[in-house]
Amino acid sequence: MNKYMIIFGLVLGLIAGCGSKSENKSAEIVLNTIQCGMCSDKIASSLGTLEGVVKVDVDLEKKVGKVVYKAGVIDLGVIEKAIAAVGYDANDTPAEPKAYSGLDMCCKVPGKE
Numbered sequence: 612m613n614k615y616m617i618i619f620g621l622v623l624g625l626i627a628g629c630g631s632k633s634e635n636k637s638a639e640i641v642l643n644t645i646q647c648g649m650c651s652d653k654i655a656s657s658l659g660t661l662e663g664v665v666k667v668d669v670d671l672e673k674k675v676g677k678v679v680y681k682a683g684v685i686d687l688g689v690i691e692k693a694i695a696a697v698g699y700d701a702n703d704t705p706a707e708p709k710a711y712s713g714l715d716m717c718c719k720v721p722g723k724e
């Protein structure tokens with residue numbers, strides 16, 4: 612391998628590295644505890660402020676949040692924590708109790724204070 616090939620390889624690696632940083636990933640997050648439109652709005656607006664989140668689509672009927680995000684800028688764990696921080700379960704990340712207890716009655720799981 613001559614030095615030009617090494618440089619070429621480095622440049623390719625850089626391009627690939629940058630590419631994967633801004634690569635959009637999509638994920639479906641299970642939102643078992645959402646109850647109404649207020650819940651989905653709250654989740655959508657809290658995720659909308661996160662850097663790296665491209666798109667949020669909450670399906671109230673299926674209780675699933677479809678999130679498009681930039682892998683390398685943010686990961687799914689951070690997104691789940693942001694949802695938990697406003698009071699909702701996200702996949703296996705449980706809602707923060709304080710945030711949950713501050714929710715409106717209509718946004719709480721029936722029977723769970």
Ligand SMILES: [Cu+2]
Pocket residue numbers: 645646647648649650651717718719
């Ligand atoms: Cu609600």
